[in-house]
Amino acid sequence: MSWQIKKQDIPLLAMGAKILSCGGGGDTKTIQSLLMSIMTNEDSITVKSITDIEDDWIVGVGIMGSTILYDENIPSGQEGVRVLDVYESTSQTKVDALIPVEIGGVNALTxxxxxxxxxxxxxxxxxxxxxxxxxxxxxxxxxDIPLLPFVLQTHDESTIIDGLEDIDNIAELAKDFMVRNGGYAHFLCYAANGRKMKTSMVPGSLNLIHRLGTAIKKDTQISRKIEEMYRVFENSIYGKPLEIISGVVSEVNRWFEKGSLIGRLVIEGRSVFSNKRIEIEFKNEFISIKEDQYICTTPDLILVLNEENLFPYNVSEIQAGHSVIIFALPAPSILRTKEMLELVGPENFDLTISYKPLPGELDHETGN
Structure with missing residues (x-):
C-alpha cells in the first residue's frame, strides 16, 4: 500500500536515515534543510510499496563524493532533475519512479x-x-541490475558513462569526473522494471527510517525511546538490536587514507558495563566492535548513539568524552548471504576475519 511523505515528515526521515548510516553516509542536516526549503505544506511525495511497482520503470538516484563539500557548496536541487532529464532523453525511456541507492545518510533523502x-x-x-x-x-x-548508463551531474558539468563492463573501472571514471568538478556529483544508475526491482531491493526501508525517526525524536525518557526503537526493528526485516555497552568515549583516532576516513574509538563502560572496554573500528562507517575478540562486523549495523537523547553520531563528529550507548543490529538477511558478503563482508574493509552473525542470528552464509 502506498503512503505519503509530507513536509513535516522530513526531519523524522533525516533522523532515521542517520541512524541507519552506521556513522557514514554524510550528515542529513543540509539535505533536510534543502527539502524543507523547497517543499510547501501542501506538497506530498507518494511512496510506492513493493506491491505497487510491477509495471514501473525505476531508477536509482543519489550523490557521491565529499559530503563536506556538499555541505559547503549546497546544491539547488536542479542537479537531480538534470540527471533524470539526461537519462530520459538519451535512453528514450520514461522514468516512473525513483529509488534510493542507499538508505543510510544523505542518499535516503536525495x-x-x-x-x-x-x-x-x-x-x-x-x-x-x-x-x-x-x-x-x-x-x-x-x-545483476546493470549499473549503466551511469549519469553524473555536478553544479555545471554532466557526463554519461556507458559501454563498459568492469564496475571498478566505472567507479574510478565516476570518481575522476567528480573530483575534477567540485568534489561531489549527483548520479542516476541501476535502472530496471518493477518486476526485477522488487526482487532485488531491501524492501520497506523508507518506512522504517520514518518510524525510527519518529521513535527517537519523541520527547520522552531514554528508556521509553529504547523500547520504541526495539519495537520498530521487531516490525522490520532487521534483527533485534543488541545493547553492547553504555559508557564514555575515552579515545578517538582518525586519519585519511586513500580518500577514506579511517580510525578507531575506545569506550569505557559504566554502571552495569563498568568492567567492560570495547574498541570500534571505522572506515567511513563503523565496521567492527571488538572486546577481547570481534563481536560484531559489517554488514551488521553498529549504532553509536548519544546516551542523553539517542541521537546518532557519525565517524567525523564523535569525540573523546562523549557519553554513548552502542547497539549492534543484525542486517537484513539478504546482506548476510554468501554472495552479498563477498561485496560487503569484513574482508572488503581490510579486516582479517570472516563474518560471523550476532548471537541468536541465523548464519546465512553456512545455513546454520
Whole structure:
C-alpha cells in the first residue's frame, strides 16, 4: 500500500536515515534543510510499496563524493532533475519512479528532492539497507541490475558513462569526473522494471527510517525511546538490536587514507558495563566492535548513539568524552548471504576475519 511523505515528515526521515548510516553516509542536516526549503505544506511525495511497482520503470538516484563539500557548496536541487532529464532523453525511456541507492545518510533523502521537483513517486526500499562506501556494494549489483548508463551531474558539468563492463573501472571514471568538478556529483544508475526491482531491493526501508525517526525524536525518557526503537526493528526485516555497552568515549583516532576516513574509538563502560572496554573500528562507517575478540562486523549495523537523547553520531563528529550507548543490529538477511558478503563482508574493509552473525542470528552464509 502506498503512503505519503509530507513536509513535516522530513526531519523524522533525516533522523532515521542517520541512524541507519552506521556513522557514514554524510550528515542529513543540509539535505533536510534543502527539502524543507523547497517543499510547501501542501506538497506530498507518494511512496510506492513493493506491491505497487510491477509495471514501473525505476531508477536509482543519489550523490557521491565529499559530503563536506556538499555541505559547503549546497546544491539547488536542479542537479537531480538534470540527471533524470539526461537519462530520459538519451535512453528514450520514461522514468516512473525513483529509488534510493542507499538508505543510510544523505542518499535516503536525495531522491525525495528530485521527486518533489519532478512530481514523481519514490519506492519504499533501497539497495544497501544501511550506508556503504562503494556504488558496487548494493543488492542491485548482486541481482545483476546493470549499473549503466551511469549519469553524473555536478553544479555545471554532466557526463554519461556507458559501454563498459568492469564496475571498478566505472567507479574510478565516476570518481575522476567528480573530483575534477567540485568534489561531489549527483548520479542516476541501476535502472530496471518493477518486476526485477522488487526482487532485488531491501524492501520497506523508507518506512522504517520514518518510524525510527519518529521513535527517537519523541520527547520522552531514554528508556521509553529504547523500547520504541526495539519495537520498530521487531516490525522490520532487521534483527533485534543488541545493547553492547553504555559508557564514555575515552579515545578517538582518525586519519585519511586513500580518500577514506579511517580510525578507531575506545569506550569505557559504566554502571552495569563498568568492567567492560570495547574498541570500534571505522572506515567511513563503523565496521567492527571488538572486546577481547570481534563481536560484531559489517554488514551488521553498529549504532553509536548519544546516551542523553539517542541521537546518532557519525565517524567525523564523535569525540573523546562523549557519553554513548552502542547497539549492534543484525542486517537484513539478504546482506548476510554468501554472495552479498563477498561485496560487503569484513574482508572488503581490510579486516582479517570472516563474518560471523550476532548471537541468536541465523548464519546465512553456512545455513546454520
Amino acid at each position: 531522491p525525495l528532492v528530485t521527486a518533489v521537483m519532478k512530481k514523481l513517486p519514490v519506492v519504499d526500499g533501497d539497495g544497501m539497507g544501511r550506508a556503504f562506501p562503494e556504488i558496487s556494494m548494493t543488492t542491485f549489483h548482486l541481482s
